[in-house]
Amino acid sequence: MLYRAPYSTEWVEKNWRWALDRIAKRVKETRDESFESQAGGITVNRTLAIAHLGSAALDNEENYLLAKLMRSLGIVNLDHHARL
Numbered sequence: 698m699l700y701r702a703p704y705s706t707e708w709v710e711k712n713w714r715w716a717l718d719r720i721a722k723r724v725k726e727t728r729d730e731s732f733e734s735q736a737g738g739i740t741v742n743r744t745l746a747i748a749h750l751g752s753a754a755l756d757n758e759e760n761y762l763l764a765k766l767m768r769s770l771g772i773v774n775l776d777h778h779a780r781l
Contacts (some may be wrong), residue, residue, distance in 0.1 A: 724770070732771055748774035 698716060699708040706744035724747065749767040751760050760777065765776055 698723070727768060742771055743773045744771045745774065747772050751775070751777035751779075753777075753779050 700709055701708050724730065727746050728744050731744045732742075733744070734740060734742055736743075736744070747770070749763065749764070749765060749772055756770045764775060
């Protein structure tokens with residue numbers, strides 16, 4: 698896979714392990730920075746800094762599992778791009 702760093706003009710070849718580790722690290726950092734446990738005296742355990750947009754290319758079971766994963770991370774901004 699090719700990666701271009703921000704403000705760079707050159708593409709660098711990276712492997713998938715590097716990409717997945719980078720994604721996991723950035724999701725964890727964002728979640729940790731924005732996670733809130735209490736809002737107005739109510740327990741919420743959520744992050745509003747991350748969102749998920751589902752895909753019509755996935756079947757019902759795959760979208761169910763992705764939604765469960767997103768909820769387990771505390772993500773509440775979920776939507777689905779379904780076509781009939």
